[in-house]
Amino acid sequence: MPRDARDTYATVQKNGSATFMARIVDATDTPIRQAVIDAAQYSVYLLDDQDPDSWTPIAGHDRVTVDVGQTVFDHVQVDPLWTVDTGGYNFQHELDISAWQAFPLAGRHYLVEYTLTPTVGQVIKVRFRTYAI
């Protein structure tokens, strides 16, 4: 069965933070483990509603290195934070906005894109589209 790429949509507060979670699996639908991921980073982009190819990096949130050990879990987490299904999540990251705001403009869309580099195989993109209020 074909599986389309898709983003997760979120509404966030202007100058607020957010915690992003995902369940990442391999081709056999088995959740990945920390050892699979060699490196991780994220970027936040301001999007242009008139131009889907216009991504403007947000200062302080451009290609930021993420600690794999604190972001990817060896065991799927099932707790009240996860509301999508009963399957839980094995990826979680909270945006640190103590030095740089991630969503400085209300009424605008942003793309939060995580890039996970596995030890073998192609990069994994974990993307969230947010709307700031």
Next chain:
Amino acid sequence: MMQGVYDLAAWLFRRWATLRVGTVPPYRVEAGDFFTAGQAAGESHAT
């Protein structure tokens, strides 16, 4: 004897190189979710 070692090393390198360029089926995001501080207390009352 040494030729066997070299052959094994060459095979292992080719195997590693093949895997490294991405013959492993891609990983995928099965589901995503998020949490914001604003979700914790969202209630209002008209007076």
